Amino acid sequence: MEKYDIVIIGGGPAGLAAAVSARESGIGSVLVLERDKELGGILNQCIHNGFGLHTFREELTGPEYAGRFIEKAEELGIACKLDTMVLEISPGKIVTAVNREDGLFELQAKAVILAMGCRERARGALNIPGFRPAGIYSAGTAQKLVNMEGFLPGREAVILGSGDIGLIMARRMTLEGATVKAVAELMPYSGGLKRNIVQCLEDFGIPLKLSHTVIDIKGKERLEGVTLAEVDGRGKPVPGTEEYYPCDTLLLSVGLIPENEISGKMGVELNPVTAGPKVNESFETNIKGVFACGNVLHVHDLVDFVSEEAAAAGKNAAAYVKRESAEDTAEKDVWDAAGREVPVKPGEGVKYTVPERINAAHMGEKLTLRFRVDGVYRDCYVSVWFDGERVIRRKRQAVAPGEMEGILLDRELLLRYPGLDAIRVAIEPG
Amino acid sequence: MYDVAIIGAGVSGAAIARELSRYRADICVIEKEEDVCCGTSKANSAIVHAGYDAATGSLKAKLNVRGNRMMGRLAEELDIPFRRNGSLVVCRDEADFPELQKLYERGMANGVEGLHILSREETLAMEPNVTADVYAALYAPTAGIVCPFELNIALAENAYVNGVEFRFDTEVTDITKLEGGYGLHTGQGMVRARYVVNAAGVYADEIHNMVCEKKLHIFPRRGDYCLLDKAAGNHVEKTVFALPGKLGKGILVTPTVHGNLLIGPTAIEVTDKEGVNTTGEGLGQIMEKAGLHVKDLPMRQVITSFAGLRAHEACGDFVIGEAEDAKGFIDCAGIESPGIASCPAIGEMVAEILKEKMGLEEKGDFISVRKGIRKPGMLGKEERAALIREDPAYGNIVCRCEMISEGEILDAVRRPLGARSLDGVKRRTRAGMGRCQSGFCLPRIMEILAGERHVSMSDITKSGGSSYLVNGTNKDTF
Numbered sequence: 001m002e003k004y005d006i007v008i009i010g011g012g013p014a015g016l017a018a019a020v021s022a023r024e025s026g027i028g029s030v031l032v033l034e035r036d037k038e039l040g041g042i043l044n045q046c047i048h049n050g051f052g053l054h055t056f057r058e059e060l061t062g063p064e065y066a067g068r069f070i071e072k073a074e075e076l077g078i079a080c081k082l083d084t085m086v087l088e089i090s091p092g093k094i095v096t097a098v099n100r101e102d103g104l105f106e107l108q109a110k111a112v113i114l115a116m117g118c119r120e121r122a123r124g125a126l127n128i129p130g131f132r133p134a135g136i137y138s139a140g141t142a143q144k145l146v147n148m149e150g151f152l153p154g155r156e157a158v159i160l161g162s163g164d165i166g167l168i169m170a171r172r173m174t175l176e177g178a179t180v181k182a183v184a185e186l187m188p189y190s191g192g193l194k195r196n197i198v199q200c201l202e203d204f205g206i207p208l209k210l211s212h213t214v215i216d217i218k219g220k221e222r223l224e225g226v227t228l229a230e231v232d233g234r235g236k237p238v239p240g241t242e243e244y245y246p247c248d249t250l251l252l253s254v255g256l257i258p259e260n261e262i263s264g265k266m267g268v269e270l271n272p273v274t275a276g277p278k279v280n281e282s283f284e285t286n287i288k289g290v291f292a293c294g295n296v297l298h299v300h301d302l303v304d305f306v307s308e309e310a311a312a313a314g315k316n317a318a319a320y321v322k323r324e325s326a327e328d329t330a331e332k333d334v335w336d337a338a339g340r341e342v343p344v345k346p347g348e349g350v351k352y353t354v355p356e357r358i359n360a361a362h363m364g365e366k367l368t369l370r371f372r373v374d375g376v377y378r379d380c381y382v383s384v385w386f387d388g389e390r391v392i393r394r395k396r397q398a399v400a401p402g403e404m405e406g407i408l409l410d411r412e413l414l415l416r417y418p419g420l421d422a423i424r425v426a427i428e429p430g
Numbered sequence: 431m432y433d434v435a436i437i438g439a440g441v442s443g444a445a446i447a448r449e450l451s452r453y454r455a456d457i458c459v460i461e462k463e464e465d466v467c468c469g470t471s472k473a474n475s476a477i478v479h480a481g482y483d484a485a486t487g488s489l490k491a492k493l494n495v496r497g498n499r500m501m502g503r504l505a506e507e508l509d510i511p512f513r514r515n516g517s518l519v520v521c522r523d524e525a526d527f528p529e530l531q532k533l534y535e536r537g538m539a540n541g542v543e544g545l546h547i548l549s550r551e552e553t554l555a556m557e558p559n560v561t562a563d564v565y566a567a568l569y570a571p572t573a574g575i576v577c578p579f580e581l582n583i584a585l586a587e588n589a590y591v592n593g594v595e596f597r598f599d600t601e602v603t604d605i606t607k608l609e610g611g612y613g614l615h616t617g618q619g620m621v622r623a624r625y626v627v628n629a630a631g632v633y634a635d636e637i638h639n640m641v642c643e644k645k646l647h648i649f650p651r652r653g654d655y656c657l658l659d660k661a662a663g664n665h666v667e668k669t670v671f672a673l674p675g676k677l678g679k680g681i682l683v684t685p686t687v688h689g690n691l692l693i694g695p696t697a698i699e700v701t702d703k704e705g706v707n708t709t710g711e712g713l714g715q716i717m718e719k720a721g722l723h724v725k726d727l728p729m730r731q732v733i734t735s736f737a738g739l740r741a742h743e744a745c746g747d748f749v750i751g752e753a754e755d756a757k758g759f760i761d762c763a764g765i766e767s768p769g770i771a772s773c774p775a776i777g778e779m780v781a782e783i784l785k786e787k788m789g790l791e792e793k794g795d796f797i798s799v800r801k802g803i804r805k806p807g808m809l810g811k812e813e814r815a816a817l818i819r820e821d822p823a824y825g826n827i828v829c830r831c832e833m834i835s836e837g838e839i840l841d842a843v844r845r846p847l848g849a850r851s852l853d854g855v856k857r858r859t860r861a862g863m864g865r866c867q868s869g870f871c872l873p874r875i876m877e878i879l880a881g882e883r884h885v886s887m888s889d890i891t892k893s894g895g896s897s898y899l900v901n902g903t904n905k906d907t908f
Contacts, residue, residue: 035827035830083826085827085830085833087833096811098814098818098825098827099825099826100818100822100823100825100826101822101825102825103815103818103819103822103825104811104814104815104818104825105815119865119866119869119870120866120869122733122734122865122866122867122869123734123867124657124732124733124734124735124867125732125733127656127713127732127735129707129708129709129710129712129713129735130707130708130709131706131707132706132736133892133897134891134892134893134897134898134899135899137869137872138866138869140869141868141869141870141872141873144873145873145900146904148873149873149887150903150904151887151888151900151902151903151904152900152901152902152903152904152906153899153900153901154900154901155901155902176904176905177902177904177905177906177907177908215710216707217707220704221891221892221893221894221895221896221897222896222897222898237710248901249901261661264661
């Protein structure tokens with residue numbers, strides 16, 4: 001069986017950044033396993049710009065952003081296997097995978113970094129009633145058909161869900177010659193970035209119908225039309241508000257789900273809110289030496305944050321491998337004995353946090369605690385409580401579920417509270 | 431002129447075709463859709479019922495019990511998944527216990543083996559997720575689950591290999607009585623046959639009424655279903671029914687033979703024979719009722735919902751036999767539940783009728799065995815590795831949710847009566863049937879289909895007809 005120090009599952013933005021970082025941290029034996037025929041992941045079909053403002057201080061397209069990391073990985077001589085599907089990972093970190101060339105094979109890893117990304121929620125998950133004709137696609141599938149294959153899914157589209165991919169596809173379909181009649185959003189607010197609403201809908205005069213959903217689908221072979229209706233506060237359609245839209249295409253942008261089937265089977269504990277692994281400050285899961293980053297951990301809006309998180313995961317995995325491989329166990333013993341994990345809890349207005357436990361003795365000088373809020377709040381404060389004491393209070397003009405939030409924690413601050421039981425992040429009124 | 435023309439390539443038509451292909455005869459199957467298994471056969475509970483539901487002495491009872499007994503061997507011959515997981519009918523109220531007792535007695539009278547009534551404790555020990563307020567349950571160990579697509583497809587493939595001709599996209603619009611047979615008018619010209627078998631599902635009344643004065647009336651009765659992720663597949667081990675009501679067996683909860691959890695069906699009378707649209711009302715009923723006899727259903731794990739139509743004939747029983755006023759015209763109508771369970775016996779019965787009437791002789795070279803698509807995921811590591819060495823396409827995973835390889839998809843397209851559409855591939859291989867519902871694999875399967883069939887991506891359909899998946903290319907209108 002071939003042995004590697006670090007095996008990374010997935011060669012998208014998270015896997016690549018983790019690989020580069022692990023290699024730069026001095027680990028020579030790094031392997032990336034990618035199921036697609038090329039590296040870059042979903043960025044390859046994101047041909048619009050807006051990527052990299054944080055990471056590179058310039059505006060890149062998705063493939064360009066991925067390209068920077070792919071080049072770096074090549075420069076560093078990082079090994080990768082393409083068209084390779086990982087079937088399972090044992091708790092002992094034996095990775096079983098399959099591809100054309102190597103057939104079915106197993107690898108022994110010292111550390112594993114999970115970077116499988118996410119998938120789109122499908123129509124079935126929403127239980128939208130009606131027929132099941134051709135012409136109903138998740139927005140990402142349509143994006144692949146248009147941007148990678150050059151085919152238009154249809155001519156007249158309605159989009160359900162105002163997640164970023166849906167918004168981006170509203171503009172893309174329009175640019176390629178289709179008519180987008182409306183974007184319907186179940187919630188009273190959009191799930192996408194503000195800039196995408198302006199640049200993808202408003203600039204093209206595409207109506208955004210908030211608090212609306214699809215309640216019927218017509219067409220036995222190809223889609224003929226959909227019925228939209230307004231919904232009440234509990235998401236139930238309001239009778240009398242039905243409106244029929246003839247269209248041959250319905251795109252769904254109704255949420256992304258981290259792909260953790262392999263993680264779950266190997267015994268990684270998942271957070272039911274994010275559907276991603278529960279991790280500590282090192283992005284390490286409950287299984288020692290198994291790390292997670294990117295959309296498999298929690299769904300991101302900005303790839304820049306994925307890269308940042310993945311780089312940290314890669315660095316931490318490298319440090320883990322070095323500690324575990326060293327003949328002299330002194331460093332490992334000190335590490336294992338140092339500090340203890342304190343849980344991070346989502347407070348009022350916060351849906352989840354990543355990480356959800358922190359050992360101050362194991363973190364770097366600073367750690368960005370990422371989280372999402374459960375609604376739109378204006379002129380509010382993001383507060384961090386250490387048990388009963390509020391230690392951080394930051395003013396925010398507005399926060400919304402569509403934009404991931406972050407707050408910086410100092411190790412020094414944490415170390416001043418040795419008896420800390422819990423950290424809590426909350427949204428408080430202004 | 432054919433000896434026999436079978437109208438309909440659903441599970442009944444295919445079972446009849448396969449049984450008839452044991453004999454020396456020119457047989458063709460005429461199907462209005464682009465593939466086999468496109469009507470009632472593709473959207474049902476996929477249950478091989480034990481046989482205690484139907485009235486004693488009815489064709490439904492007789493053929494169900496016989497079909498159930500035949501299914502094990504048939505599944506082996508055709509290499510299709512079938513599992514006798516057993517079923518439970520849950521009675522929650524002591525007042526309803528006599529009804530459960532009646533089912534038991536009827537089952538005994540119908541010849542169902544192994545039935546017994548379980549106490550509350552016995553039921554919960556057998557199936558812990560049955561509602562805690564269960565009073566008693568009827569346990570039928572012979573009930574099973576099957577893949578209805580594979581059953582239908584395998585029967586048709588085997589019939590084809592044994593010489594039966596299949597004509598797809600061919601709708602029978604009228605039937606004329608000819609000298610010594612019938613002329614079937616179709617969009618693709620006239621098909622002549624000495625004998626006609628009417629296995630047209632929800633349309634069996636219309637086909638029958640084209641030649642017979644004594645009319646049949648099929649009332650389509652829609653059943654909505656929710657299919658849950660494989661993560662929920664172990665929620666119950668047995669097929670769990672509520673005590674039957676007037677319109678059917680009520681909402682059931684069952685594992686599927688592939689490891690998903692299936693919940694349904696509703697029973698809603700409709701007029702449209704193509705009306706397989708789910709409705710908010712129907713899906714709402716499932717949510718509401720399924721939880722009554724099985725607890726803690728993880729409804730957040732629904733990956734798709736669908737509906738099928740039961741071909742309910744006014745008389746309430748299967749209508750099988752030569753029409754009174756049309757010699758040589760054999761009906762196989764009203765095949766609703768337990769149609770899947772009964773199909774092996776239906777095939778046998780119709781073949782017997784024709785054998786007698788036509789004096790058919792057995793072939794010496796009937797091939798009873800069919801090999802299914804090789805499934806690398808079901809093999810051990812060594813065997814799987816060997817298969818990939820032999821054909822690397824089995825190492826290329828196309829559908830990541832169900833882990834279906836390119837090799838399986840190519841086999842589905844290239845084999846006898848191979849897949850021509852996305853749904854054809856899906857029903858043969860399960861590619862696209864998983865939790866992402868073909869979000870990732872759709873473009874790749876389209877490419878494989880286009881390559882294999884030497885057509886453009888624009889010609890690929892979801893399910894034949896005008897169900898095209900793409901409509902033009904970028905900027906082609908500018």
